[in-house]
Amino acid sequence: MHLEEFAEGNSILHRLDPRVKLMAAAPLALLVALMQGFQGPARGLLLAVALVAIARLNIKKVAVRLAVVNVFVLMLWAFVPFSYPGTEAFSIGPLAASREGLALALGITLKCNAIVLATIALLGTSQVMNLAHALVHLKAPEKLVHLFFFFYRYLGVLHDEYARLRTALRVRAFAPGTDVRTYRAFAWLLGMLIVRSFERSRRIYQAMLLRGFHGHFPVIDHFTLGKKDMAFGALMAVALLIIWRGL
Amino acid sequence: MHISEGILSAPVLLAGAALGAGGVAIGLRKMDYTHIPEVAVLTSAFFVASLVRVPVGPGSVHLALNGLLGVLLGWMSFPAILVALSLQAVLFQFGGITTLGVNTFNMAAPAVAAYYVCRPLIRNERRLAAVAGFSAGALGVAGAVVLIALCLITTGEEFLNLSKMLVAVNIPAVLVEGALTAFIVLFLMKVKPELLNLKENVDA
Known part of the structure; x- marks a missing residue:
């Protein structure tokens, strides 16, 4: 992306x-x-x-x-x-x-x-991440900025997941049309995307805890x-x- | 499905910003630090999902999935939708920065409605869950479209015809969204019931 x-x-x-x-x-x-x-x-x-x-x-x-x-x-x-x-x-x-x-x-x-x-x-x-960082300085709610940070960080990852699922559909000769079959296939694809995002978020949180996360990100770059x-x-x-x- | 910059009147923009901020504040209070990665990565998934084009006859519609988001996240849909819309505003100029509040409210309020109305019906009974899923999806899009139309009409009577057209062209989107959301809810019940707070697997 x-x-x-x-x-x-x-x-x-x-x-x-x-x-x-x-x-x-x-x-x-x-x-x-x-x-x-x-x-x-x-x-x-x-x-x-x-x-x-x-x-x-x-x-x-x-x-x-x-x-x-x-x-x-x-x-x-x-x-x-x-x-x-x-x-x-x-x-x-x-x-x-x-x-x-x-x-x-x-x-x-x-x-x-x-x-x-x-x-x-x-x-x-x-850079989007710099804007998010600037928002911290401008006193935006910290939780909101953290939410934005993770959302943006994993957008590309989830897009790759989606692309893999789409490829899996394509190699099975899926041709979208206006029918229940198509809608169900799309729904299962998106459902799978949601399941994977959920499981990934669990792993992310565990990795954060492992590194001693306690609700605060240290900032390395300063403006x-x-x-x-x-x-x-x-x-x-x-x-x-x-x-x-x-x- | 967002209102662009420069159209709405000052009172509508300000009211939207106030309501949006209120919803976001409630959502942030409900979201403790353990939830942040979950809500965030789920938001990424929904953002990607909204890029999917679903064919309808000769054309296609984009999914909003705000109803499903509401079912999964409740009030936390407000901050989730706000971060997704801010990214769109900065990177693609869809919606915009002055309309961030009003657009957040228009998308997130129906999501919260779906949480209160449809989520309680999603238990271990598949047929009822399918109906609840359909209603959540349809309510999400229909609610957003109606709120957008109301914003335009409150800005000025001259937007009445445009608003009517907006509502009319979105009827297929409402139905497709309902169907897809019903299938997704059934899928999640089977594959990941804990996402819907269901304890045990449901038989097909």
Whole structure:
């Protein structure tokens, strides 16, 4: 499973302290999500595009992500302008699209793309484990972070288990269709995956006890807050103010 | 089956975040340190399972399996779903960080409902267990879809038609999810009854 597609680059954003990036991404996303109209969201989108450019990400991969996210946005365009009351902009047969509805759909499109791009540029450029570690520093509940840690650590392992079970089905000439046989086969496969995950978790816990686990993980890597991190934090604060208030 | 960024209104986002946080807090209190590896690796399994495409006629549906998760984990479904959704938000931008609370609640609340309604019916009687399994799966998806539709309609009347369509297109998913969950429950009864807190093996 190749998951952290955007974390492998080498830009200033990749090197920044993940704590600072989290502290910048969360308020930015929240601010854009809560704004009305489309001027604010448009400014947010501008900043997000700039961040993606600074992160020097693979444009093709970013475009693929955006395309997936915009499928739902497209559905909105198909429904919202025709359901929102207001002055008519154009009509297709009996359906009339309102200007207000079109403005709303545009606002949502800008917001959605702005937040998604900002998330990719700010959070996608960190290793997931580093983000989890940063959450500990930002006082997230420790149990929740531990849960996340084990979940992410064993995701790849369980995916391999799943791939093995799928191979076992395939070598037995399994051809999925819409029938009870298929559903039962999938159910047994998933049931087996759950059983194996349960048994593995037992072994993990025993191994932890063996190594003296008592509810606490020692941290080996430490973050250092440098001048660049401080400067980036300050810049982002100014950018947020501009997005909120305009120039 | 998550709501994307930038759509919901502020009150809906905030209410969702508050309800989600409340559920997660209860779940974390119920989850002591001995449970963490179990809940976590089970969450990994469910995450992988949600990638499976199950054929339905010419198309296919993805499984949510939140009903089954609820049957197995109860209130701990809240933290389990939260960590899975956060990973999706950061890595794939499905859902999103501002909608994390509302999406967690929409998926986890039906899971907890399945825990209270369906789990007690899963005893050593296979037919009743199959019915309970089907209901848990169907309730999980149907509950989530209805909650998503409610979030959209509370945001604005203009989302009414879209919400109706969302509910309609998810009806096959509800049925498939119910069928699969029933089979999985029967499988677990036979192979790993202790996962369902059943003491002895059940005869086929």
